[in-house]
Amino acid sequence: MNIKEWIFPLTFAIAMTYCVQYYFEPKNEKQLTQNQIKSGSGFFAPSLQDINKPLNLDVIFENKNEEILESLQVITTPQASYVFSNKGAVLQSFSFPWQDKQESINTMLADENCFLLALEKDSPLMYTLIDVVGNQESLVQTIQYAADFSAGTIIKTFTLHNSSYQMDLDIAIKSNGSLVTSPLQARIFITQPVMQPAISTDKITGFVNNEKGSNLTAIDLLKNDNLKKYWVMPTFFGYESKFIVHAMVKDEQSFVQRAYMKKNSSGHIAGILESRLIEESGNWKISFFVGPKTAKAMTAVDNRLLQTLNFGWFSFVSHPLLNILNYLQEKIGNYGWAIILLTLVMKLLLLPFALYSDKSLRKGMEIQKKMDYLQKKYKNNPAQLEQERLEVIKKYGMPGLGGFLPILLQGFTFIALNSVLYNAIELYGASFLWISNLYAVDPYYILPLMFGFSMLMAAPASKDPQKNVLRYGLVLLMTTVMSYASAGLVLYILVNSLVDSVRTNLQKR
Structure with a gap:
């Protein structure tokens, strides 16, 4: 074999080795300094006090507004049905019609709620329903809740887009003045998608944007180390099952400082989006995708969601x-x-x-038969055998x-x-x-x-x-x-x- 025949396989082998090393070998975790922090970075080692403090996984509710009874509010869009509860001002159920409305798919368990807003302590539990605006004919529908807490008032507004599976969560905190001396941090809990009815091949995987922001990095939830890890200022963070995605896709006012995960007693994972220190009144808008993994649904919200389709290298x-x-x-x-x-x-x-391949293979078989015949005929004459082989290749090609x-x-x-x-x-x-x-x-x-x-x-x-x-x-x-x-x-x-x-x-x- 001459050097030209080695060029293609050698180049291919080098390229494949580089790809395997780049995409599949684990990257070493780094200690970050202030100038090195990039969105989507994940690490263990503490270096900055405001980011590298212990993960806050627990929720402590205050005992106010106990006289408010739980009430549910159902909002239906052309795409899906949402059930909200004033107990935590959360999304309690999400389902969408499927196969020409002959079936309905639910993506949440009955005992798990999505978009709970928790503080470091004394989180408000019972909210008051303020308003529900819009219908299926409008562009969006909104539902708004409010609750008082020790430092002021929290207002949560959910905006549902009738033409897509995008959901915006607007958080407004009106301070009574105590945030100046006692700033707080808020956390938003995102539940993992659980296909209902369940399928045997379902698997939950976490996703976070990489440091460039355009690509997603998978988070293996079977590794316990990932429950001790956090990701800095993500612009995309959430979970995907076989067919469903629950994920944050946009953080317009950079509300989220870091994100991490928690496993509950039933073994399910909740994603936690933790805010920066809040020292004064403010408004923040965060966008989420909650829906099925169809190309049409995902591109209508964020093209990065297409990477969750798991189609592999091809x-x-x-x-x-x-x-x-x-x-x-x-x-x-x-x-x-x-x-x-x-x-x-x-x-x-x-x-x-296919026809060209068949023709080429048949030609190869015919040439091989000729070579086998020459091998038998000139087995005692190597010089003549080599000359006859060259003649066959010259006449028929290889x-x-x-x-x-x-x-x-x-x-x-x-x-x-x-x-x-x-x-x-x-x-x-x-x-x-x-x-x-x-x-x-x-x-x-x-x-x-x-x-x-x-x-x-x-x-x-x-x-x-x-x-x-x-x-x-x-x-x-x-x-x-x-x-x-x-x-x-x-x-x-x-x-x-x-x-x-x-x-x-x-x-x-």
């Missing part, structure tokens, strides 16, 4: 495929048929590459990456579409023929059995008993694997397999 391919899938569903009216049509369209677009790249392209597309079908909430609750939920397994295992049968048809029985045992064993293994996969994913793989089988049979004729 997200640049997955996103367009998801857009095409949604477009086909809008035209056809069913995600099952949309998956079939998308599979056929992709196979058609990749057909020239297939290089031309046959490999089309296969690689098809593999990238296959992985990207697999990621879409595995992670897209659009398939959750979508029906197709006898299947009530394309995200769940086929209830009657018809698709996995059809896939196993297609494998048997694609590979005819051999006269060798050992090969037949391997053949049936592989079919049984793959059918079992498919029986645990989502119906939408199996449908795609089945159609993809059938198309390949038909193309192979046509080529043999």
Whole structure:
């Protein structure tokens, strides 16, 4: 092999090594000085008194306004339904209609509340409902609560956007003058999203913006060290489950000085947004996204939310495929048929590459046969063997990456579409023929059995008993694997397999 043939694999190996080291190796935690503090930085070591003090995880309520009874207020937008409680002035329940309003998805547990505002001590518990403004015909709807505390009055105003899943929380603190001598810090608690009804593959992951602010860094909630850690002045902080996101996406007046997490007795995580020292009256506005992980919903609020779709390295391919899938569903009216049509369209677009790859592979096999023949013919004459080999290469050429790249392209597309079908909430609750939920397994295992049968048809029985045992064993293994996969994913793989089988049979004729 000459030096030119080494350039591509060597360059690729160096690039991949750099990417793995940069994106996957843990970064050393740093001690920060005032000039080094950047939004999204995370660290343990104390260096600044106002930021590096112990985490404040507990809430102590004052015993005022006990005569106020708890009352609930339901606000419905075209996108979702919100239930607010004056007990803490919190969001108690959030749900949204799904699959043409045939289903409803709730993202909060009954005993957990979101957007509780806590002080260092004597936090007000019972609020008074001040006003509810707007309806589904207006741009926004607002609900406002107020409560007195030892240093003045807190007013919390929730603004719900009718056209998106954005929720703004306006906090107004009116001081009675005591904040000058006794400043306070406020904390906002964000509950993790919990899919209701629950799904077996659900997993909660935290997210915070990186130091540049444009990208998100995942926070592994299974690591206990992350419960001792905090992040400085985040512009994005929250949680994502398989299909839902609860996150702060904008802090216009830099209310949040640091953010951290707390695990409650039930094992669920609450995100805590801690303010700067408040020494006088003020108003602060913080924006949140509370809703499903659909590209349309997230881009309407903050493009950074798209990074929570978990499409992996091939997200640049997955996103367009998801857009095409949604477009086909809008035209056809069913995600099952949309998956079939998308599979056929992709196979058609990749057909020239597949044919070129087949031709290149056949050419390679023919050349290899000639090489094997020359090896036997001139096995006792190495000089003549080398000369004949050079003649074959000169006459027929030697297939290089031309046959490999089309296969690689098809593999990238296959992985990207697999990621879409595995992670897209659009398939959750979508029906197709006898299947009530394309995200769940086929209830009657018809698709996995059809896939196993297609494998048997694609590979005819051999006269060798050992090969037949391997053949049936592989079919049984793959059918079992498919029986645990989502119906939408199996449908795609089945159609993809059938198309390949038909193309192979046509080529043999």
